[in-house]
Amino acid sequence: MTVDRDEFRESFFEECDELLEAMHDGFDRLSGQQDDEETMHAVFRAVHSIKGGAGAFGLNHLVRFAHHFETALDKVRSGKLDLDDELLDLFRQCGDNLSDLVGAAREGGDTPCPGTGTLNERLDDVLGTDGHVEDPEEPEFEPVVLDFGDFDLPGDDSGMSIRFTALPGLFKSGNDPVVLFAALEKLGTVEVTADLADIGDLDSLEPGVCAIRWTIDYSGNATEEEVREVFEFVEDLCTLEIEVKSPGLPDLDAEVPDLPADLLPSVASLDPVKADGATLDKGARPKERSGAKQDQDDRKPGGTIRVDLEKIDKLINLVGELVIKEAMLAQSIADLGPPSESEISVGFESLKALAGEIQEGVMAIRAQPVKPMFQRMARIVREAASATGKKVRFVTNGEYTEVDKTVVERLVDPLTHMIRNAVDHGLEKSEARVAAGKPAEGTVTLSAAHRSGRVMIDISDDGGGINRDRVRQIAVERGLINESDSLSPSEIENLLFLPGFSSASEVSELSGRGVGLDVVRSEIHRLGGRVSIQSDPGEGTTFSISLPLTLAVLEGMIIQVAGQTMVVPISAIQETLQPKSAAIHDIATGGRLVRNRDGLVPIIDVGEFFGFRSEPRDLDPHVLLLIESDDSHRYALVVDEIQDQRQVVIKSLETNYQQIDGIAAATILGDGRIALIIDPDNIVRGSGAKMAGDLNLQLAV
Amino acid sequence: MEDIALETRKTFLEVVAFRVANQDFCFDLKSVREIRGWTETTILPKAQPYVKGVINLRGSVVPVVDLSERLGLGATDPGPRHVIIITVLGNQTVGLLAELVSDILTVAETDIQPIPDMIDETVRKFISGVLVMDDRMIRKMELSTIIASDGRGLG
Incomplete structure (x- = not known):
C-alpha cells in the first residue's frame, strides 16, 4: 500500500514536471504574443492540475499557493484582468515559486518557500482581494452550475470505494474509526463493511492491533480531496485507498463548462459589430482547441515507461561487453583466416551490424532533450536580471537536441554559472546600452545543436564583449602573466579560465568571486568536453561548449607508442603528419617544432610524457598527430604507429584506481586487454613548460 | 566450567594463506573475490613501482599490486605460475600479485598474536598479527594499508 502510494506520488511529480514545463512554455508564448487565449487556458490547466494532484497528496502549502495563483490566472483568462508585462513577470515568478514548492514537496517537505509570502501578497494586490480567506472553488464554479444545470459535474454523486486499515498507532493515539466514519457520513451516504478475514485465534490476538479492515462505499458529492480531509488527522496511522467509481476524467470535465461560461456573457455584452468578431472568434476557437487536443493525443499513443536508471546502465554495460566480445571474436576469426565470403565471415558481419544497432539503441535510451535544462536557465536569467536590474530577453534554440542524461545533469552547474556571468558581466546596464546605440533590453541566447557526433552548446550575449585591456591588466596584477608578454586576443580571453580570475572590477553578489570559469572549464573537461570564448568588443561574447553525445563510448584512434597500445579521441585530432615530409626544427630550449600550413607547432612525445621512453632523436619512423587544445593552441603528438580507428567503450580508471595525468579513461580492446585513452589537452598542459612562446600561459593554465 | 564458556565464545576466522617472496601471509577470506592466474597487465x-598495471576483469579495470614490492621484499618478475588474488575492499577492487596460494585456514582469532614491538614501522603498517601453525609462521596482512580505499595507497 505504501509502495503504491509512493508510486503514485512519483508519477504525480513526474506529471508535475510536464505540467510545469507546459506552464513555462505557455509563459514564453504569452510574452511573444499578447492575448492568446488558448495559451492562457493551457497555463491555467497546468496550474489547476498541479493543484488537484497536490490536494490528493495533502500538500497543503502547494495547494494553497497554486489555488491563489490559479485564481489570478483565471481572472486574466476570463478577461477581468489585462495581462501586461508586469503581470506576466509576476506570473513567471509565481511559476518559479510553484516549481520550488513542487520540488520541496518532492523532497518530502511541504514547506512554504521563502518567496511564497511576498508573491501571495502581490497576487492579492493584483486580485484586489485577500486571497487567504477565499473559499476555494465556490465563487468560480457557481456560474457554471447556474448556466449548465444539466451538465453532469464530476462532483455530483460521485461514488467512492474507500478501504481503511488501521495501523497499530491509531488506537494508541485515542482515535476511533467509528468517529471517522460518522464524520464521513456528513458528506453523503456511507455504507461500511468490515473485513474480518485477518482476525486470528484468541491466542494470537494482539490487543493493540486492529485486525479488522473496513470497506466504505461512499456516494455523495464530495471530492476525493474532501474525503481525504476527513482522515487527515489519522493520515499516518492508517492506510487509505480511495477508488473513485464514477468514470471519466474529472479534470477535463471540469474544464469544458468553463469555455462557454466565459464566452457567453462576453458575447452578450458586446455591441453587434464586435459580436460578429466574437462569433468568428468562436468559430475559430474549437479548431484551435482540437489542434491542441491532437497534440496531446499525438503524444499519448507513443507513451513512455519509467525505467530505473540502474537497469539502463546495466544494459549499457552489458552492451559494452558485447561490443568488446565482438571485437575479440573478430580478431580470432581473422586469425583463422576464413575466406571473406565464407558463412562464418558473413554471419559475423551481420552480427556486428546488429550489435552496433543495439548499442546505438541503448545509448538513445539515455538521451534526453536539453529543454528542461534550458527552462531552468530561463529562470536563472530572470533571477539574474532582477538582481542586477537589467532588462534581459532570453532566447533558446535547439531545445529538443538530445544529450546523455548524465551530461545534461552535470551541465546544469556550469551553465548556470555562465548564464549568470552573461547577465551580470556580459550585458551592460540599460543606459550604457542605449548610449551605445543598442536596444535597452539585452539578449542572452542559449542554443544547442548536434554537430559531427558532438553536442555544441553556445551561450551568447549581445553585451559589450570582453574588455581585453582590463583582463590583461588583472592577469598582470595577479601575476598570471608578465607585463611584457605579448598575447593574442584569444589568449587574453582564455585568461578568464585561469583559477582565481574574476573580471568584474568589484565582486558582485550574483556571480560570486573568482571561483568561476576555471571551475566551469574543469567540469566541462570532466565530461570530455571543451569550452572556448569568442568575443567582439561592443558586439558581445559567445561561450561555446562542445560535448560528447554520451559518456559511454568514444570514437578513438588506436595507436602504438613505445610498445603500448593507447587510444586518442578522434575529436581532438585535426590531422596526421608524416615527419619525413614535414619540416622539423630544433629550438634552443630543447623542444622541437614542426612546420605546417599554419605555422610552427610544438612537438610532444607521448612516450616520453608517460615515462615509457626518452624522446626519440629521429622522428622519421614515427607519426605526428596534430591536436588542437581548448584554447586553440596546436600541438603535435609523437606516436609510433596508427593501428585502427573505432568506437571504444569508456571504462573508468578511478573506480578502482585513480586519475592519471594525461589519461582520460581506459577501454578494453579486441584482445581483451586494457588500453588507456589519452587526454590530449591534459598532456599539453602537463608538458607546458617546454612550449616556447606560450610559456606563461601554459604554465598558468 | 569457566573454560568451556570461554571456549564457546571464541570467534573463528577463515583466512586465505599465500606466499610472497618465500614468506607466508594471509588475510580474511571475506575480502577475496577470486583467484586467477597471472595475465599480462x-x-x-606515472604509477608507483609496486603497481604492475591494470587488467580486465570481466569488463572492469582492475589495478594489480605486486605484494613483494609493496612490502619492500623486491620486485616480482611475474610468470604463468604466479597468481593474482582479486580482493574487494569497500568499493574498490584490486588484484594482488602473489607467488602461490597455499591454503584456506580456519583459525581462532585468539590464535593470532600481536607482532613484537621491536619490528620496524613499515612492517607493522602492513602486518597486523602473526599466526603460528605447526612449524609455519603466517603473517596476517592489513589489507586496508596495502590498498587505501581512496586509491591514494596505490598512487
Whole structure:
C-alpha cells in the first residue's frame, strides 16, 4: 500500500514536471504574443492540475499557493484582468515559486518557500482581494452550475470505494474509526463493511492491533480531496485507498463548462459589430482547441515507461561487453583466416551490424532533450536580471537536441554559472546600452545543436564583449602573466579560465568571486568536453561548449607508442603528419617544432610524457598527430604507429584506481586487454613548460 | 566450567594463506573475490613501482599490486605460475600479485598474536598479527594499508 502510494506520488511529480514545463512554455508564448487565449487556458490547466494532484497528496502549502495563483490566472483568462508585462513577470515568478514548492514537496517537505509570502501578497494586490480567506472553488464554479444545470459535474454523486486499515498507532493515539466514519457520513451516504478475514485465534490476538479492515462505499458529492480531509488527522496511522467509481476524467470535465461560461456573457455584452468578431472568434476557437487536443493525443499513443536508471546502465554495460566480445571474436576469426565470403565471415558481419544497432539503441535510451535544462536557465536569467536590474530577453534554440542524461545533469552547474556571468558581466546596464546605440533590453541566447557526433552548446550575449585591456591588466596584477608578454586576443580571453580570475572590477553578489570559469572549464573537461570564448568588443561574447553525445563510448584512434597500445579521441585530432615530409626544427630550449600550413607547432612525445621512453632523436619512423587544445593552441603528438580507428567503450580508471595525468579513461580492446585513452589537452598542459612562446600561459593554465 | 564458556565464545576466522617472496601471509577470506592466474597487465604511466598495471576483469579495470614490492621484499618478475588474488575492499577492487596460494585456514582469532614491538614501522603498517601453525609462521596482512580505499595507497 505504501509502495503504491509512493508510486503514485512519483508519477504525480513526474506529471508535475510536464505540467510545469507546459506552464513555462505557455509563459514564453504569452510574452511573444499578447492575448492568446488558448495559451492562457493551457497555463491555467497546468496550474489547476498541479493543484488537484497536490490536494490528493495533502500538500497543503502547494495547494494553497497554486489555488491563489490559479485564481489570478483565471481572472486574466476570463478577461477581468489585462495581462501586461508586469503581470506576466509576476506570473513567471509565481511559476518559479510553484516549481520550488513542487520540488520541496518532492523532497518530502511541504514547506512554504521563502518567496511564497511576498508573491501571495502581490497576487492579492493584483486580485484586489485577500486571497487567504477565499473559499476555494465556490465563487468560480457557481456560474457554471447556474448556466449548465444539466451538465453532469464530476462532483455530483460521485461514488467512492474507500478501504481503511488501521495501523497499530491509531488506537494508541485515542482515535476511533467509528468517529471517522460518522464524520464521513456528513458528506453523503456511507455504507461500511468490515473485513474480518485477518482476525486470528484468541491466542494470537494482539490487543493493540486492529485486525479488522473496513470497506466504505461512499456516494455523495464530495471530492476525493474532501474525503481525504476527513482522515487527515489519522493520515499516518492508517492506510487509505480511495477508488473513485464514477468514470471519466474529472479534470477535463471540469474544464469544458468553463469555455462557454466565459464566452457567453462576453458575447452578450458586446455591441453587434464586435459580436460578429466574437462569433468568428468562436468559430475559430474549437479548431484551435482540437489542434491542441491532437497534440496531446499525438503524444499519448507513443507513451513512455519509467525505467530505473540502474537497469539502463546495466544494459549499457552489458552492451559494452558485447561490443568488446565482438571485437575479440573478430580478431580470432581473422586469425583463422576464413575466406571473406565464407558463412562464418558473413554471419559475423551481420552480427556486428546488429550489435552496433543495439548499442546505438541503448545509448538513445539515455538521451534526453536539453529543454528542461534550458527552462531552468530561463529562470536563472530572470533571477539574474532582477538582481542586477537589467532588462534581459532570453532566447533558446535547439531545445529538443538530445544529450546523455548524465551530461545534461552535470551541465546544469556550469551553465548556470555562465548564464549568470552573461547577465551580470556580459550585458551592460540599460543606459550604457542605449548610449551605445543598442536596444535597452539585452539578449542572452542559449542554443544547442548536434554537430559531427558532438553536442555544441553556445551561450551568447549581445553585451559589450570582453574588455581585453582590463583582463590583461588583472592577469598582470595577479601575476598570471608578465607585463611584457605579448598575447593574442584569444589568449587574453582564455585568461578568464585561469583559477582565481574574476573580471568584474568589484565582486558582485550574483556571480560570486573568482571561483568561476576555471571551475566551469574543469567540469566541462570532466565530461570530455571543451569550452572556448569568442568575443567582439561592443558586439558581445559567445561561450561555446562542445560535448560528447554520451559518456559511454568514444570514437578513438588506436595507436602504438613505445610498445603500448593507447587510444586518442578522434575529436581532438585535426590531422596526421608524416615527419619525413614535414619540416622539423630544433629550438634552443630543447623542444622541437614542426612546420605546417599554419605555422610552427610544438612537438610532444607521448612516450616520453608517460615515462615509457626518452624522446626519440629521429622522428622519421614515427607519426605526428596534430591536436588542437581548448584554447586553440596546436600541438603535435609523437606516436609510433596508427593501428585502427573505432568506437571504444569508456571504462573508468578511478573506480578502482585513480586519475592519471594525461589519461582520460581506459577501454578494453579486441584482445581483451586494457588500453588507456589519452587526454590530449591534459598532456599539453602537463608538458607546458617546454612550449616556447606560450610559456606563461601554459604554465598558468 | 569457566573454560568451556570461554571456549564457546571464541570467534573463528577463515583466512586465505599465500606466499610472497618465500614468506607466508594471509588475510580474511571475506575480502577475496577470486583467484586467477597471472595475465599480462597494461602498464600505468606515472604509477608507483609496486603497481604492475591494470587488467580486465570481466569488463572492469582492475589495478594489480605486486605484494613483494609493496612490502619492500623486491620486485616480482611475474610468470604463468604466479597468481593474482582479486580482493574487494569497500568499493574498490584490486588484484594482488602473489607467488602461490597455499591454503584456506580456519583459525581462532585468539590464535593470532600481536607482532613484537621491536619490528620496524613499515612492517607493522602492513602486518597486523602473526599466526603460528605447526612449524609455519603466517603473517596476517592489513589489507586496508596495502590498498587505501581512496586509491591514494596505490598512487
